[in-house]
Every structure is written in structure tokens, then in C-alpha cells.
Amino acid sequence: MVKQNSNNSNNCEIIKLETLNTIVIKPSKPTPPHLKTFKLSLLDQLSPNIHGNTTFFYPNHSSDSSFSRKSKLLHNSLSQTLSLFYPLAGRVQDATTINCTDDGVFFIESQTTSNLSDILTNPNFNTLECFLPTTQEKQNMLLVIRFTLFSCGSTAITVSLTHKIVDFNTLITFLTTWTVVCGGTQPVSLPDLTTAATLFPAREIPGMSASIKTSTKIFTSRRFIFEASKIEELKRKIKSKIECQNELQFHPSRVEVVLALIWKCALSASSRSKTTSFKQRSILFQAVNLRPRMDPTIPETAVGNLVWPFAVTVEEESHVALHEMVKRMRKGIMEFIEKKAEKFKEEGGFKVVMESLKERVEILKGNNKNENEEGSLVIYKCSSWCKFPLLEFDFEWGKPVWSCSVNNLVSNTIALMDTKDGGGVEAFVTLDEDEMGFFEQDQELLQYALLNPTIII
Template identity: 50%
Template sequence: MMIEIKPEIVCRQSMKPSTPTPPHLKTFKLSLLDQISPDIHGNMTFFYPSSSTNTSHDFFHKSKLLRHSISKTLSLFYPLAGRLRDTATIDCNDEGAFFVEAKVNIQLCHFLDQPDSDLMDHFLPATDPTTLELSNDAMFLVRFTSFTCGGVAISLSLTHKLADVSALLTLLQTWSSVCRGLTDPITPILIGEKFLAPRDELSAISATVNIAAVKFVQRRFVFSASKIAELKAKVDKEFHHVLQSHPSRVEVVLALLWKCAVATKKQKTGSFGPSVLLQAVNLRKRLSPPLPETAVGNFIWPFMVFACEEKDVELHQAVVQMRKCLDEFNNSKANMFRGEGAASAIMGAIKERGEFFRNNKEMTVYRCSSWCKFPLYDIDFGWGKPLWLVSVNKLVSNTVALADTRSGDGIEALVTLDEEEMALFQQNEQLLKYATLNPSIYA
């Protein structure tokens, strides 16, 4: 059953920090890792069931609480209320975040029964041209939507210049606890250039995202705990033999998705082509000394896993390879981000990666990020925990984003591929043996 959503924007307003940013903090210098991050916005949407019978009064009350708490939260995350001046500088001018209140003409349960990723745009703050224009390059936008049943969606759009998923979690934890009235919320650690100063020679070039004209689609695949256990059992013996340990949930799910994506490519082109999988890792706990989890900024770095021949994407082979590459990264690369030579080591690594891709144009690149183990389902603004959360990717193809299911033991994979490949991928028998394509959130 196709549902038709008619969104209606009720109001739009700019949100200033509750206390002005002091003069000595007016310029915030980003770290080198933020400087090389693309100037794009990431998004996440949380869906909450109705918490009362008087829905319109309830929505008005929640909206007021959200706006009030955004203001207070912005005082703690003051760079987010500013504007980007260049690739490495935020002008903390208190121009503020941007808040949109909207409503849709359907019930939440109808939408969540089979969440259609093509309809997700209706909940995002930055998909509406008027909002974009009025928000005046805001780094943090929120859209609060009410459903006819009283359920709500909170969608935020946040600049990637200052935040990876760990920083987004810190922001959400602080904001939701302020909204619930807690007096001592988590305070972010705004490190910026104190971690690693930005480089002048990079100020002119920002990492741009090459948005191709190819039509691509995002689909959701859910792996239950029992299916993940089956996958693990399939590779455990060989994995343990080589590495004396056991594969993780993320490793087995990702290995299967990669194998099926490579098979799809072969089906489309007629022959196997080499590929590389880039996996983003959280550097905070891997550095020595480690950074606190509440450090705000981009502290992620990808490590690469290669498949030069078809046998490299066999499940056991891919999983072993992933762990070996991760171990190698942890043991030898993670510390290049600290100490005297850090900046030149990073610049060298970026250059090397660029050269590799220029010399290996025939390689298909897949990118993966995992939010598993991040307690995103605990985000409670005062009306309970979310039924579902999702992040929509409209920017780059060949990506996999993994998140825990609400129960915490399954994995939800959001896969983005070009349209033609996705049509084949979502029919892959091996994939469908372990994953369910877009099941109901209530399943």
C-alpha cells in the first residue's frame, strides 16, 4: 500500500543560544581532521509514539520544550550556533540554529509499518528550499513533525565539519537531558585546533563530495540476532584458527553485504572487478592517551580492506581480512594522529590514498560506517524512547551504514547503490537467506 504524505510547515524560526558566546570565544579553529571533512550535513530522524490523548496541546508543549532546550544546549555547543568562515574556522557569532515545526496527514503506525526511504525527505529540515534560504547556512537544523495520532518525529541536520556520529550522540544526550530538565547535562569537550592545528595550505580546498548524476537508492535490510548467529557459526572455525578470537556481529554482516554487492556488480558487468572496502573507525579510544568520548569533532579515520580476486570476498576470507586490517590499524596507524609528526603523517596518508585511487580507477570503492553500540535508542526528550531511528543518505553511492535494531541484538543495514545494481542486490538469494528487506518496525 502506497501512502501519500502531505507535509505542512507550521512555523520556522531561528534559535539563538540562551547565553551569548563570550568575546574571547568568538573564533573557533577546527582541527586538521575537521578541516578535511566535507562541508555537508548529516541527518538523523527519531520517531516517538504518542504519549497523551490531547495531541495538539501535547505537540505545542513538546515543541516549546524542544526550542527552549535547543537554546540552552547551543550555549554549551556554542560553535554550532555560528557560521563557517572557511574550511577551518567557525565564526561563533550566535546567529543560531534553525527550527522547523511541521505536521503530516498520516498516522505514525502507517508510516512505520513499512518505512519508505523515498518518503523520508518529508521529515528532514533541509529538503525544503524556503527553510534552506531562511536558515542562512545554519550548522544545526531541526524539524519537529507531528502525526495525526500524536506520534512525533524529531529530525536533525548537523554539519559534518564539527561532528562525527560520536559527537552527534554527545549533542543528543546533552540536548535530551536538558529537555527533560536535568540540571547537570553532559558537557561537550570542544577541542578544535588543540588536538591538531589546521593547515594553511588546505584552507582553499575543502573536501567536496562528488555528487554524481547517477540515480541511486537507499534500502534497509534487517538482520535478526538468530541470523547473525548463523552467519558467525559459518565462519567461526576458520576465523578462530587464524586469529584465536571470534568475529563480531558487524564483521559478519558487513562481509556478507560486501560479498553480495561485489556479486551484483559482476552480474551487471559480466565479470568480477576488484574492490576496496573503507571502514570508518572511532579514534577516540584508540589514541594514546585516549580522547574522552565527549570530545566533539571528527575523530574518525578509514582503514582499507581489499578484494583483488573473487575468493577475497568469500565470507570467511573477508571477515579474517577485515580483522587483520583493523588490528594492523590499531597497532601501527592509530598513533600517527598524536605527537610531533602527526600533521605531516596525516597529510601523507591523504596523499597516498588519493594516489592509490587515481592509479586504480577500475576498483569499486565501498564505504561503511557503523553506529552499533552507540546508545541512540536511549535518547529520551521526556516522552519515552524512540520506536525507530534512521539516517538518510542522498549524497554518495556504494555506502553501508550499520545500526543496532531497537532490541539491541540485531543489525539494521542501510545500503545505498545505483538504481540498477540495487534492483539486483535486493534479490540476491544469499543476502535474503539472512536479511529481511524493510520489515515493519513493529515486526
């Protein structure tokens, strides 16, 4: 039985998960000597060496091969894939380089006495955390794979990848390549391993350490589904308000309206959880993929952290209307694209990064105020994975029925992804535990969202 310590709960639900084997997978071809030192980009340099985790759940079909055959297929195809993504089989050498030593990655085979339906009937993040590699299993690895067999014959693949050189787009590129190699019938697109460091050369930044500040409070995650019909209803409501004003006219996106509603209800929950009354100010950081927003555009296959956040601020004492929050998001992304995105190049990139970091430090200073002072700053971070093909990765035994990412590091985060039908939005929201009690019962939220419905296999 594997138990992982969780910031989310002191009573982590445990499933019986037995490790069968831990195998070191190395690249099928040795990395050439001239590629042994991999240069990180400036944006990689600023990224912490922590792991992001995504788990894919595959239902069992009667025609499926055995677990051992599937595992062997994954071994061989992963080895070939690592010869293309050779830095992942290396080790971090210092702040700006990876030593591509071909030391390999861990591939962990495990099994559980649970059925897949036990997991998907009422997905629980404490239980889902048990599928993640432990700290010991990750060690100094940049990539760890866990392949789990359920008692019903279904399987799960957990991909644990370092943020040091991987953003979500890079994860998709890696998985796309791996599944293509696994199939063996389609041409493989080579990853672009040089553009990031060429556009954003690493620099010495005195006093800078790439780390992440974890919460000292107990926090918890919840899953919400916004069906397509409810999103359209929310869009109409917000658009009618926008049209009444003689300012910026636009059609709000599903991500904008869903995120605005979550942000508004999270702020309400934050206010209600406090014992004292004070002015509340909030900032929402949204991650932006720089690849399509550069001129010329960066290839989607470019490996590295090619994202940057822009900030949207709410400063009013009273709750801001939904349509106003959506307008601020749209203005924020437009200003970012028009004024900053194009400047992220070579020496100009360093200047923009340093200016942005300085702005962020000034913003975060407000977060140190205590609740008895004049104001309080509440910060949220959002990543949208909508339009990424998360449920399309077929390793030759069918597509996954569901995928999820478990956040066990920081609170006040929002992750959005497509529902299986492609029209809705699935939201993973992480808040401090005392705030989540108010948030998950918010009637305005529940008018449009379903709280953790069963996933149909």
C-alpha cells in the same frame, strides 16, 4: 506539500507535509568575546560542510502533552544546549574557523496528515527524505531541527547537523546533552570543545578543498534486518572456517560478519549488473573512532571529526570467501590501531593525514578505469553506529520507536545500527539502482537478512 529532489528516484513518494512555523533559536547565554572565533581541527578542515540527517520517531501516548507544549520545551532546552555547543549557532568563516556569532539555528515546526504507522509499516527512503530540511531551509546553518506532528499525535524529530565539526559521536554527545537539559533533573556534562584542535591543529593544505563527489547515476537505499539468531548462525559458519586455518584465530564480531556478507553480495550484484566480463577489485573503507584508540584516550565528549577510515582490499578475480573477508577486516583494524592511530597527534598527525590522503588518491585513480580495461575498482564506505544509544533519547515524552539516517548524496554506502532489542543489526545499504535489483534478491543475503520488515510500535 513539500517535494524534495532526490538522487534516489525520479518518482519520489510524497507525503503531505506542511510547514507551520520556522523559528530561529539562539543560545540562552551570549558567547563570551574570547570564544567568538572557534578553531577547527585538521580533521574538521578536511571534512565537507554538508549535513548529516537523523530522524527519530516517537509514538503518541495518551498521557503526552500537546504538540505546542512539546515544541516549547524543545525550544527552551535547545537554546540552553546551544550555549554549551555555541559553535553550532555560528557560521563557517573560512577553512579553519567558525565565527561564533550566536546567529542561531532553524527550528522548523511541521505537520503531516499521515499516521506514524503509515511510515513504519513499510519504511520508504523516498518518503523519509521528505522529513529532511530543504536546501533553502538549511541555507548557511550548521544545525537545523524539524519537529513534525503526525495526525495520530505521534511526532518526529529530524536533526540535520554539519559534518564540518560533527561526526556521529559528536551527534550522540549533542543529543545526550539536549535530552538531559530537557529533563532538567540530572547534571549536564560539558562538551569538550578544545581537544580536537589541540591534538590536530589545522594547517594550510594547498590545492585541498573539502568537498564530496556525488554520484551521477541514479541510486537507491534499502533497509535490512539481521536478527540476533541469524547473526549467531553466520558467526558459527565463519568461525568454523577460520578455525580450520593455522593463521589468525579470533571470534568475529557481529559487525564484521554482517558487513562481510553485505560487501560480498554487493560485489556480486555489481558483477551481475555489468554487460562485460572483467577483473573486479574492491576496497571497503571503514570509519574508525579515534577517541578510544589514542594514548591517552580522547574524552567521548570531545566535539569534532575524530574519525579516520582504514581500507580493506579484495583483488581476486573470483569472489572471496566470507571468512577471508572477515579476516582481512580484522587484520585491517589491528594494523590501523598498531601502526597509525597512535601517530595521529599534533605534527605527527599532519604527516599521517597527508600520507593517508596520498594513499587514497592513488587508490581512487583505479576508479577511473573503464569497464573495458584490464580491471575495475569498486569502492564501498561503511559506518557502524552499533552500541550508540540511538533509541534512548527521551525528550520527556518517551523513547523513540525507530531512528534512521537518509543518504541522498553518495552511492555504495553501508550504515549499521543496533536493532531495538540490541542483539541484531539494522543495515541501510545504498547502491546504484541497477545493482540494487540484484542485491536485494541475493539468496545468500536473504538467508540471513529480512528485507524492510514492519517496525512494531
